[in-house]
Amino acid sequence: MKAIRRFTVRTVLPEPLRGLEELILNLRWSWHHETLDLFRSVDPALWEAVGHDPVRLLGEVPADRLAALSEDRRFLRRLQDASDDLNDYLTAPRWYQGLAGSGEDAPPRAIAYFSPEYGITAALPQYSGGLGILAGDHLKTASDLGVPIIAVGLLYRHGYFSQSLSPDGWQLEHYPAIDPNGLPLRLLRDASGAPVHVTIGLPQGRDLHAQVWLARVGRVPQLLLDSDVEENDQANRDITDRLYGGGGDHRLLQEMLLGIGGVRAIRAYCEISGHPAPEVFHTNEGHAGFLGLERIRELVSEAGLTFDEALEAVRAGTVFTTHTPVPAGIDRFPRELVQRYFGGVNETPDVPVHRVLELGAESYPDGDRTVFNMAVMGMRLAQRVNGVSELHGRVSREMFGGLWPGFDTSEVPVGSVTNGVHAGTWVAREILDLAAREVPAVVESGRGWDGVRVVPAGEIWRVRRVLRERLVHDARRRLRESWRQRGASEAEIAWIDDALDPDVLTIGFARRVPSYKRLTLMLRDPERLRELLLDPVRPVQIVIAGKAHPADEGGKRLIQEIVRFADDEDVRHRIVFLPDYDMALGRALVQGCDVWMNNPLRPLEACGTSGMKAALNGALNLSVRDGWWDEWYDGQNGWAIPSADGLAAPDRRDALEAAAMYELIEDHVAVTFYDRDSAGLPRRWLEMVKHTIATLGPRVLATRMLRDYVEGYYTPAARSARAMAADGYAGARALAAWKQRVLKAWPGVGVEHVESSGEDSPHVGARLSIRVVVDLGGLDPSDAAVEAVYGRVDESDALIDPAYLELAGGDPVDGGGLRYVGEVPLTRSGAFGYSVRVVPRHRLLAGRAEMGLIALPPAPHGMTNGDLR
Ligand SMILES: *Cc1c(COP(=O)(O)O)cnc(C)c1O
Numbered sequence: 001m002k003a004i005r006r007f008t009v010r011t012v013l014p015e016p017l018r019g020l021e022e023l024i025l026n027l028r029w030s031w032h033h034e035t036l037d038l039f040r041s042v043d044p045a046l047w048e049a050v051g052h053d054p055v056r057l058l059g060e061v062p063a064d065r066l067a068a069l070s071e072d073r074r075f076l077r078r079l080q081d082a083s084d085d086l087n088d089y090l091t092a093p094r095w096y097q098g099l100a101g102s103g104e105d106a107p108p109r110a111i112a113y114f115s116p117e118y119g120i121t122a123a124l125p126q127y128s129g130g131l132g133i134l135a136g137d138h139l140k141t142a143s144d145l146g147v148p149i150i151a152v153g154l155l156y157r158h159g160y161f162s163q164s165l166s167p168d169g170w171q172l173e174h175y176p177a178i179d180p181n182g183l184p185l186r187l188l189r190d191a192s193g194a195p196v197h198v199t200i201g202l203p204q205g206r207d208l209h210a211q212v213w214l215a216r217v218g219r220v221p222q223l224l225l226d227s228d229v230e231e232n233d234q235a236n237r238d239i240t241d242r243l244y245g246g247g248g249d250h251r252l253l254q255e256m257l258l259g260i261g262g263v264r265a266i267r268a269y270c271e272i273s274g275h276p277a278p279e280v281f282h283t284n285e286g287h288a289g290f291l292g293l294e295r296i297r298e299l300v301s302e303a304g305l306t307f308d309e310a311l312e313a314v315r316a317g318t319v320f321t322t323h324t325p326v327p328a329g330i331d332r333f334p335r336e337l338v339q340r341y342f343g344g345v346n347e348t349p350d351v352p353v354h355r356v357l358e359l360g361a362e363s364y365p366d367g368d369r370t371v372f373n374m375a376v377m378g379m380r381l382a383q384r385v386n387g388v389s390e391l392h393g394r395v396s397r398e399m400f401g402g403l404w405p406g407f408d409t410s411e412v413p414v415g416s417v418t419n420g421v422h423a424g425t426w427v428a429r430e431i432l433d434l435a436a437r438e439v440p441a442v443v444e445s446g447r448g449w450d451g452v453r454v455v456p457a458g459e460i461w462r463v464r465r466v467l468r469e470r471l472v473h474d475a476r477r478r479l480r481e482s483w484r485q486r487g488a489s490e491a492e493i494a495w496i497d498d499a500l501d502p503d504v505l506t507i508g509f510a511r512r513v514p515s516y517k518r519l520t521l522m523l524r525d526p527e528r529l530r531e532l533l534l535d536p537v538r539p540v541q542i543v544i545a546g547k548a549h550p551a552d553e554g555g556k557r558l559i560q561e562i563v564r565f566a567d568d569e570d571v572r573h574r575i576v577f578l579p580d581y582d583m584a585l586g587r588a589l590v591q592g593c594d595v596w597m598n599n600p601l602r603p604l605e606a607c608g609t610s611g612m613k614a615a616l617n618g619a620l621n622l623s624v625r626d627g628w629w630d631e632w633y634d635g636q637n638g639w640a641i642p643s644a645d646g647l648a649a650p651d652r653r654d655a656l657e658a659a660a661m662y663e664l665i666e667d668h669v670a671v672t673f674y675d676r677d678s679a680g681l682p683r684r685w686l687e688m689v690k691h692t693i694a695t696l697g698p699r700v701l702a703t704r705m706l707r708d709y710v711e712g713y714y715t716p717a718a719r720s721a722r723a724m725a726a727d728g729y730a731g732a733r734a735l736a737a738w739k740q741r742v743l744k745a746w747p748g749v750g751v752e753h754v755e756s757s758g759e760d761s762p763h764v765g766a767r768l769s770i771r772v773v774v775d776l777g778g779l780d781p782s783d784a785a786v787e788a789v790y791g792r793v794d795e796s797d798a799l800i801d802p803a804y805l806e807l808a809g810g811d812p813v814d815g816g817g818l819r820y821v822g823e824v825p826l827t828r829s830g831a832f833g834y835s836v837r838v839v840p841r842h843r844l845l846a847g848r849a850e851m852g853l854i855a856l857p858p859a860p861h862g863m864t865n866g867d868l869r
Contacts, residue, residue: 013058014070019083024054025184026086028218030121031140031424033432038082042069051584053123055184090219094146095703096710107710108718110148112266112278113138114288116258117160117243118153120217122584124183125159125176126224128243128547129512130609131323133583134388135284136217137422137609141702143218144424147710150269150278152262152288154254155180155213155224158242163547163580167486169563171548171556175242180213180226188212188223188265190272198225198264200256201346208236210257212265221275223265225257244549252333252341255374259290263298280717282319282709283382286331286374292318292381293342293351293359300350305729306736307355311381313732316844317721319713320382322375322414323606325395326516331374335361338372364402379403379414383720383846384713386415388607391630395603406854410801413847417712418628419607420705425583426613428591430463446703452694457686458679464594464618464689469502471592475543476500478578478585499573500541505673507622507665508593508614510545510581513555516604519546520558522597523565524658532662533574538670541574542597543589545581590614595638595669598623599661601653602630602643612700618689622669624657632699637692639664716846723844735844738783739851742840748777749784749838751857752817762832768824772807772836773817774855781810785841785848786820790834799833807836 013021020042029035039054040047043061050056069075099107117132118124118139127133135151142149158175166172188196188211200208209231215222227239239253270277281291292314299310324330335357343353359380360372367373379385379400387393393416397409404412423432432443438455441448476496483493500506511517522529522542532540544562548555559577566575578585589610590596596614598605598621608627615621621638623629633640642660647653672685698704724732753773758766770788786809791802807820824834838855839848 014066016070016076017066017079019079020058023079023082023086024058025186026090026216026218027120027124027184028086028089028143028216029054030123031422033429034085035082038078041075041078051122055123055182059182094144095707096146096148099710101715104719104722105715106718107715108148108279109276110150110270110278111280111282111714112262112291113142113149113151113282113284114258114262114291115151115153115284116254116287118151118222119583120215122582124215125162125178125582126153126156126243127583128160130607131285133586134419134609137420137425137702138284138706139217139220139222140422140425141420141706143220144422145703145706146219147706147714148276149220150266150275151217151220151222152258152265153222153224154240154258155185155226156240156243157226157228158245160243161547161550162582164485165482165563165577165579169560169567171559173550185213185215185224188214188269188272190268196265196268196272197229197231198261198268200260200264201348202236202253203340203344203346205345206233206236208232208239208253208257208261210240210261210265212268214269221269221273223262223269225261225265227257248333248337251331252337255287255331256290256341259288259292260294262288263291263294279721280317280319280714282321282714283378284321285323286320286378289320289374289378289381292377293356297348297350299729301348303729305732307351308736308740309729309732312735312739312844313721313724313729315381315383316724316732317717318382318384319709319717320378320385321417322378322385322387322396322400325387325392325399325606326514326604327399329514332368332371333360333374335370335372364405367402375400376403383850384415384717385413386417386713388416389418389627389631390416391603391627392416392606404849404852406856407849407852408799408802411847411849413849415712417705417708418631418699419609419612420700420702421609421612421616422702423616426587426590427616428463428467430466431591431617434459434463442697446698446701449694449697452697453690455690457681457683457690460618460686460689461681465502467592467617468506468594469592471506471543471588472500472502474588474592475576475578478580479576482579495573499576500543501539501573504539504541504574505595505670506593507540507542507595507597508589508610508619509542509597510586510589510610511598513546513548513552513558515554515558516601517546518599518601518654519544519555520561521599521654521658521661523561524654525662526565528662529565529575530571532665532670533571535666535670538666538674539574540665540670543576543578543593545578545585545589547581586610586613590619591617593619594673595620595622597661598626598629599641599657600624600626602626602645612696615692615696615700618693620669620685620688620692622661622664628700632696634695636688637696638688639668720844720846731844735842738842742779742783742851742853745777745779746840746853746855748775749779749855750775750777751836751838751855754836754857756834762826764826764829766826768826768834770807770822770824770834770836772820773813774820774838775817776838781818783841784838786836786838787848788822788824788834788836790824791832792828793831793833797833799835 115135117127119127119133119136139151161173161175164172190196195211197209202208209229210225210227211229213224228237295314296310299305342356347353360377362368362373387396396414397412401409401412436443439451479496513519563577566577590613596611596619602624605627611621624641624643644653644656677683751774756768756770758768774786786807788805789802792800805822807822809820810818813819840851840853
């Protein structure tokens with residue numbers, strides 16, 4: 001029998017309590033403490049029993065309690081306050097509404113944000129890990145800042161699995177069914193009240209139907225497509241059954257629904273609600289990439305553009321964020337699968353299947369011709385692409401450099417926006433209250449973080465103790481539950497009453513369990529770990545959580561290794577594995593631990609955000625310099641586990657990094673934590689905590705991330721999209737025609753001759769004159785830029801961080817070709833070199849590398865000098 005939780009507010013709530021319905025239907029409660037207080041006061045015991053889920057609370061609260069509340073003047077006043085506050089929050093102008101820029105330069109009227117998963121609250125289990133949590137934080141922060149995002153995703157009937165353990169420590173998975181009627185969602189209905197359906201064509205003339213659920217994340221509407229509708233056969237109803245379930249076909253269908261169905265859902269939503277149409281489309285990872293195809297189809301069929309013209313218009317307004325530096329993590333389909341779903345009877349003449357296949361083809365030297373690569377398509381369909389930390393940006397430029405052959409890695413057009421976290425979701429209330437009391441400036445304006453340094457150390461320590469103790473109690477409760485599930489008797493779990501200690505240095509360690517995260521690195525030398533845990537003077541305790549992908553047997557073995565170690569009587573009071581890592585457990589962990597530990601294989605962690613959450617709560621990070629920690633570790637805000645990432649032998653590398661980690665914990669982390677002054681305070685530790693909050697606080701917040709996206713991506717993309725769309729898409733038409741011309745002419749473009757003078761007596765401050773003759777293959781000089789590339793060179797004459805100078809000219813020379821000249825300043829001493837190149841140039845390109853076309857001198861034509869003085 002299907003487990004269903006069902007709840008229909010309208011029939012249950014007495015009239016005076018109707019306001020609760022609106023409060024619950026807006027997920028802002030998930031990060032608004034006053035509203036949560038109000039829910040709790042409905043029935044405090046039940047609130048705990050339903051795991052802080054307000055929908056379940058109202059579904060289960062006895063009718064006589066509701067009747068009493070509807071006559072409780074104090075409760076009704078608080079309800080009114082909460083409703084007023086929500087209304088203010090939804091309507092008052094916020095940061096975005098104060099942004100400068102008008103007309104063509106204005107920030108976008110609306111942005112569509114696509115993600116296959118969202119972590120908004122533990123009560124809505126529609127996420128598996130970091131990608132979803134980030135998407136949830138993105139929406140909440142967009143709401144806080146007033147950024148006009150419309151979010152699109154899928155509604156999974158089984159969400160992600162919940163995890164428990166077998167008696168011998170093996171991961172067991174359960175997929176509790178959700179009933180959307182029991183969630184804070186409403187069906188999207190048209191003006192007549194009928195549910196909106198989107199339909200997409202499938203091979204064999206079948207249609208896939210989906211209804212659309214509407215959630216409200218503060219000011220942000222979120223549309224979730226759901227294929228579990230009567231018009232579908234069972235196979236199609238199951239398309240949205242679970243997150244990342246099933247193989248090739250199933251996943252492709254999910255992604256078609258998300259991308260193509262998502263655009264159609266947005267169109268319906270905007271028409272019904274009067275919401276402005278998105279000018280920018282942001283795809284969080286490649287899974288939603290088909291949205292670009294749907295927008296091309298719209299433009300071809302509705303605006304009469306050709307495929308290439310539509311492609312230009314779509315690219316200009318698309319932002320693609322890539323999230324994985326692990327090649328195996330890239331989403332790829334067999335080419336013939338895509339051929340089958342986008343070809344045959346399902347092919348529309350507006351979007352020919354061979355064009356679709358081209359977009360996802362790995363057409364670079366070591367690419368695989370048999371696959372369709374969603375990330376590669378993402379890059380071809382988006383004029384702006386970014387990774388999620390500076391290091392990940394660099395790694396991505398290398399990883400995808402093959403799409404821009406001939407360009408140096410540094411010029412590959414992939415930028416970065418380092419992830420951030422949503423304070424309201426992750427920061428403990430006690431910390432927020434302390435901040436409001438001691439440093440109100442930070443709370444009000446988000447500025448003045450240095451004020452944290454004057455907060456009395458004793459106050460911080462007191463709050464840290466409260467949070468650590470809460471984690472200890474929460475961990476004991478979870479541990480008891482887990483041991484009971486594993487079949488232990490009450491007598492066998494009596495020890496749990498004393499498991500963990502609210503005064504012992506607490507290390508948090510939670511993650512998904514792909515191999516690069518190295519769950520078991522700490523077990524490398526079990527005796528050494530045991531000593532650290534049981535140190536009589538400076539003990540350490542470790543709280544661990546994590547889920548392995550259901551198909552990942554290796555990951556499950558790692559979990560079992562940890563569980564077996566932690567089951568041992570000698571150490572079980574100091575190291576615990578807590579099953580079912582989700583947002584609620586994550587929050588308890590990042591708030592209660594003193595140290596957040598992270599030991600991925602550098603550089604495979606794209607960003608990581610758990611350590612940011614911990615830092616905002618006053619914990620210190622102990623981590624391999626990967627992702628965000630590579631960028632912001634400063635020697636005072638925690639510890640860097642040295643990475644042996646040059647080492648090819650994985651076993652040797654693990655051994656070295658583990659040894660360094662043990663040593664850091666023993667000689668630095670524990671020593672600092674237990675070094676107390678006469679008042680019992682760890683002075684140095686608390687200095688580090690203050691320094692962490694003061695310096696990392698403003699950076700790790702998702703408000704910084706959202707501003708970076710708005711200023712660096714959304715607004716420039718809106719500008720480009722407007723330039724393409726103006727005057728009946730004249731820009732897109734012109735750019736497409738120009739690209740055709742350039743592509744055709746490019747084989748004839750070349751650098752014929754290079755000469756320079758001034759290198760006979762080079763010294764700093766001198767100038768090098770460069771004269772070049774190029775053949776533009778019939779292109780006009782306005783179509784191309786001829787550039788000198790110059791700067792320091794290494795032993796093999798490769799230019800390091802070169803500068804670029806556009807050469808002037810374009811005058812014909814006798815005997816053919818065009819002459820260009822320029823003067824390069826010699827600004828620094830040492831080995832110096834230059835080269836020249838020709839690249840396409842057009843005002844509507846976002847960068848010189850965009851087309852991946854470049855012409856270089858035939859032979860290595862740079863020159864190298866000895867010492868420049
Ligand atoms: C923050 C968070 C993540 C992402 O953490 P990483 O640092 O990227 O490993 C995953 N799951 C949950 C429940 C989280 O709260």
